[in-house]
Amino acid sequence: xxxxxxxxxxxxxMALANRLVGNGSFFPALExxxxxxxxxxxxxxxxxxxxxxxxCTLNGSDVPQHVTIAVQRNDVVSVGAAEKGVRSYIAFAGGxxxxxxxxxxxxxxxxxxxxxxxxxxxxxxxxxxxxxHGISPGLETPAEYRxxxxxxxxxxxxxxxxxxxxxxxxxxxxRKFTIASRSDRMGIKLDGHKFATSIDGQMPSVPxxxxxxxxxxxxxxxxxxxxxxxxxxxxxxxxxARMDLHLLGQLRSGNSLTLIERKEDDAVRxxxxxxxxxxxxxxxxxxxx
Amino acid sequence: MxxxxxxxxxxxxADPQTAQRLAAVxxxxxxxxxxxxxxxxxxxxxxxxxxxxxxAEKRLGIAAANIPEPDERQQARVEIxxxxxxEFGPDxxxxxxxxxxxxxxxxxxxxxxxxxxxxxxxxxxxYIGGLDERLNIDRLPxxxxxxxxxxxxxxxxxxxxxxxPGPGGWPLVGRTSRKLFDATxxxxxxxxxxxxxxxxxxxxx
Numbered sequence: 001x002x003x004x005x006x007x008x009x010x011x012x013x014m015a016l017a018n019r020l021v022g023n024g025s026f027f028p029a030l031e032x033x034x035x036x037x038x039x040x041x042x043x044x045x046x047x048x049x050x051x052x053x054x055x056c057t058l059n060g061s062d063v064p065q066h067v068t069i070a071v072q073r074n075d076v077v078s079v080g081a082a083e084k085g086v087r088s089y090i091a092f093a094g095g096x097x098x099x100x101x102x103x104x105x106x107x108x109x110x111x112x113x114x115x116x117x118x119x120x121x122x123x124x125x126x127x128x129x130x131x132x133h134g135i136s137p138g139l140e141t142p143a144e145y146r147x148x149x150x151x152x153x154x155x156x157x158x159x160x161x162x163x164x165x166x167x168x169x170x171x172x173x174x175r176k177f178t179i180a181s182r183s184d185r186m187g188i189k190l191d192g193h194k195f196a197t198s199i200d201g202q203m204p205s206v207p208x209x210x211x212x213x214x215x216x217x218x219x220x221x222x223x224x225x226x227x228x229x230x231x232x233x234x235x236x237x238x239x240x241a242r243m244d245l246h247l248l249g250q251l252r253s254g255n256s257l258t259l260i261e262r263k264e265d266d267a268v269r270x271x272x273x274x275x276x277x278x279x280x281x282x283x284x285x286x287x288x289x
Numbered sequence: 290m291x292x293x294x295x296x297x298x299x300x301x302x303a304d305p306q307t308a309q310r311l312a313a314v315x316x317x318x319x320x321x322x323x324x325x326x327x328x329x330x331x332x333x334x335x336x337x338x339x340x341x342x343x344x345a346e347k348r349l350g351i352a353a354a355n356i357p358e359p360d361e362r363q364q365a366r367v368e369i370x371x372x373x374x375x376e377f378g379p380d381x382x383x384x385x386x387x388x389x390x391x392x393x394x395x396x397x398x399x400x401x402x403x404x405x406x407x408x409x410x411x412x413x414x415x416y417i418g419g420l421d422e423r424l425n426i427d428r429l430p431x432x433x434x435x436x437x438x439x440x441x442x443x444x445x446x447x448x449x450x451x452x453x454p455g456p457g458g459w460p461l462v463g464r465t466s467r468k469l470f471d472a473t474x475x476x477x478x479x480x481x482x483x484x485x486x487x488x489x490x491x492x493x494x
Contacts, residue, residue: 205409216428216432239293242295
């Protein structure tokens, strides 16, 4: 029917925030994009902030990211603009109340459904928190599980169905692209290198997924992200490996991106290794990445 | 069958209707995270953390060799009133120039009854097959960043109706006021694969 995957653009950061407040990894949480958010509490709550590097305050005093924070009625929590990375995640013990559409609480902005009235939050909106079961112990993400927010990213990727139509497929890898300003939850445009394929503009539409890299006729690559359409008509020239898909949510306009090649067998082996590494902190990591 | 990525397998099928039927069967099985139909292929995403690629290929091959016959349900017929050209179809002029048609000829050829091949891309976007060969045209070299809801594009022998505002790569020839997606409705989708649509030219929406 054309409904995208949706959900957090960086599911690993959201899972880390939920972990700190005792929630399952996919409990509804807030996602901010570049700009931050200020929240005034009408009741006590337990929350945690992860994702993009940002200055965070509680009643004007700095509070760290990646720790459980308890707030009281009338407290004000502020998450500043993203300094590195793009998206902050704010999770609340018990989870955020949200509209459920088609089995998901995810906001899908283009269609205006899910989340909070199907739209981005506005000043004055009131959010509802579900009751937390029990009291969350104060936690802190261990240093080795804090995702570094970078200026230069390296992401593993491999071939897709039309890679062979590229005149020079090896030029996909081990070169720096620049993240273009034309980037959002649907797709990320890569500047710096252009490509040519042997396929004309009349290719029958084919299924695409988050992580599919398309090459329109003008030659600039598009990396489809979490709100990717379900089908598209441009050649699929690469696919971001499943294990690194979560990084797409933090690629920022002006950052550099280098794709490094992983054949299918290596992509499987390294995904399993990544799961094994994370499992000690996030037991359901295999559902998250 | 071929790979479309580390966790994606693509299988070719004869036509959009067959793709729909195969995807429906695959969605009913526990073997796949997702199954998505294209115009002449189906792609499955499988859990590479637990399933071997060779096993996934084998299962997909068996399913693709046993696609059920079509059922002969009566399909809905939906009229789509279209304003062609002008601000509503900003590409109609260059499309006509490229195809060697007048605006009037284009509209005459485009109006008529068609079958929806599939929904895809964005919620409710309808791929409508059977376009007259005289209207064959390429996608835009670079997709537009913003296409208004209701826009009607043509590319690769199909018409498409943009159900929602967003980016899009098809040359735009007109627009309809008919809503194709309503998240608040019991059935949010006006059209479905197999439905009949009738494009008619109107002067105002």
